[in-house]
Amino acid sequence: QSVLTQPPSVSGAPGQRVTISCTGSSSNIGAGYDVHWYQQLPGAAPKLLIFGNSNRPSGVPDRFSGSRSGTSASLAISGLQAEDETDYYCQSYDSSLSGAVFGGGTKLTVL
Amino acid sequence: QVQLVQSGAEVKKPGASVKVSCRTSGYIFTSHFMHWVRQAPGQGHDWMGIINLSDGTTSYAQKFQGRVTMTRDTSTSTVYMELSSLRSEDTAIYYCARDGPDTVKSDNWFDPWGQGTLVTVSS
Numbered sequence: 001q002s003v004l005t006q007p008p009s010v011s012g013a014p015g016q017r018v019t020i021s022c023t024g025s026s027s028n029i030g031a032g033y034d035v036h037w038y039q040q041l042p043g044a045a046p047k048l049l050i051f052g053n054s055n056r057p058s059g060v061p062d063r064f065s066g067s068r069s070g071t072s073a074s075l076a077i078s079g080l081q082a083e084d085e086t087d088y089y090c091q092s093y094d095s096s097l098s099g100a101v102f103g104g105g106t107k108l109t110v111l
Numbered sequence: 112q113v114q115l116v117q118s119g120a121e122v123k124k125p126g127a128s129v130k131v132s133c134r135t136s137g138y139i140f141t142s143h144f145m146h147w148v149r150q151a152p153g154q155g156h157d158w159m160g161i162i163n164l165s166d167g168t169t170s171y172a173q174k175f176q177g178r179v180t181m182t183r184d185t186s187t188s189t190v191y192m193e194l195s196s197l198r199s200e201d202t203a204i205y206y207c208a209r210d211g212p213d214t215v216k217s218d219n220w221f222d223p224w225g226q227g228t229l230v231t232v233s234s
Contacts, residue, residue: 002155033217033218034216034218034219036220036221038221045206045224045225045226045227046206046208046221046224047224048220048221048223051211051220051222052220057222089156091220092218093217097172097173098170099160099161100146100148100158100161100221101158102148102155102156102157102158103155104155105155105156
């Protein structure tokens, strides 16, 4: 079981907006630790999508945005495109485990 | 550009050890820490540990304590992860991933990642 909880799947039509949640606890997200998001295409390594809760690396479209509140974080994808259909993971730090923790991943389907 | 290039796929028998390498380029080797993360087939990511590339100090996830060893070779800008006493459940893709720029922060992001090394444990 992953320390951070994500929905196994979300879906949306092209052009729509979807959000993916990432729920933690008082020893990770709730403690104020940053949340980061990764996109992982099939057969590829994860790629950084959002860092420090809401910052986009250069080259990542502004259709992707992130936020954090309390013990949860969210990734929002607006203007859905077919190429967005893949897996997304959240990551943070856990003080009880003294290490990085990940969500179990969410598969995005573009209908 | 920053690149992390890992060694090739491995097939090991239960009880054996495996050593995966991660050769870095495009940045100052000792300026960032390095993580190792694994992903079992169809599963999420499992953080294994982190190594300070300046002095070689390490911190391992409790799950892997006693079985994992992370080292580095500053002359070749290469990081290594060795996992011993392999069992079938260790079959996974193993990734090295560079820590964020602030070595004081514990909640850094991982960027970039190596391409991954498939380790298969089978009798």
